[in-house]
Amino acid sequence: MPFREPENAANPVRSGGVLSLWSRSGELKSKPLSELSHVTGASRGAGCSAQFGWYRGYYSRPMERSVGRLFSSHFIIFYWEDPMKELAKQYDPSQVEDRIYQFWLDGGYFHTKADPDKKPYTIVMPPPNVTGQLHMGHAVDNTMQDILIRTKRMQGYAALWVPGTDHASIATEAKIVEAMKQEGLTKEDLGREKFLERAWDWKKTYGGRIVSQLKKMGSSCDWDRERFTMDEGCNKAVKEVFVNLYNKGLIYRGERIINWCPHCLTSISDAEVEYEDQQGHFWHLRYPFADGSGYINLATTRPETLLGDTAVAVNPNDERYKDLVGKMLILPLVHREIPLIADEYVDMEFGTGVVKITPAHDPNDFEVGLRHDLPVLNVLTEDAKIVDEYEKYAGCHFRNQ
Secondary structure, three states: OOOOOOOOOOOHHHHOOEEEEEEOOOOEEEEEHHHOOOHHHHHHHOOOOHHHHHHHHHHOHHHHHHHHHHOOOOEEEEEEEOOOOOOOOOOOHHHOHHHHHHHHHHOOOOOOOOOOOOOEEEEEOOOOEOOOOOOHHHHHHHHHHHHHHHHHHHOOOEEEEEOEEEOOHHHHHHHHHHHHHOOOOOHHHHOHHHHHHHHHHHHHHHHHHHHHHHHHOOOOOOHHHOEEOOOHHHHHHHHHHHHHHHHOOOOOOOOOOOEEEOOOOEEEOHHHOOOOOOOOOOEEEEEEEOOOOOEEEEEEOOHHHHHHOOEEEEOOOOOOOHHHOOOEEEEOOOOEEEEEEEOOOOOOOOOOOEEEEOOOOOHHHHHHHHHHOOOOOOOEOOOOEEOOOOOOOOOOEOOOO
């Protein structure tokens, strides 16, 4: 960094100027020049030529080394501050933060090497998705990580903070498809290769934006080790671990209830589901007993899931239905026999206190089904149409009412 000469170079001590120095750890130390009258003598003793005198000595490299010794550290930047100069009324981060962060990067102060004499301390950043930009949650989380890594670095650990971004394929695909709609395009219009080109362009744009935002926050990551989850090395590592776990019998395939997108024809994570409240209705249904002894009333907000019912449940403490538990019911429309079971999941105070159980539709129903060993009937195709087994309704689109 170039040294800035003070305007009052002729007599810096009498002017009341300030000498400021930064250490490699980022620590700022300042002293008024009037307190540094003894530095000249000390500098001579430290082997620094006295020919630089007062002013020349404070900004020349020989004196930089000797002043650094006096401050008991390895100082690498110092400049003059004129106390008579009026400070800006508002803080302008663009005048300070970018310059300081670039200095940190140029100096390699976030880069960590294996050191057998130091205890390692490593944080792998939970990689943000390249679906857009960082939000306040990212800011809070990364600030906490930065506090930890800087603390350990100053405590003498070999502190490493590995940054990266996540391809988040399904969520990213949805964003790209949505953007393509604005252009009147679909994935089918582009084809696989052209769509992948769009996906990589998206990653370049938004992945770069996320990295830029992390740097704006001052994140002290080792950017030499930055990773993207689709990098060849990461991809190979994931495959290797998966195959090894599978060969050890630690990975298996089972039936679980999942979030399914009938448009993308793929499962999606809970984090990618957006919920919204809708005005609903209670639909009151009668499920007759198989022995002809009457029927039981229940109320539901989701009558369209009836085809997948495999039981009806009541609370075991509900005196109204205690004697009916274990009896068989006839499922309306389908005429399939299903049991009346007792489970504490049922809220006695809600509706009629009777709940139809559809394990393939609702997460809570799925858990009830596991406890009572109920069959899980998938009545929908991958594109959300009723399956052929129900001839009267086959091919009908299933949708929320």
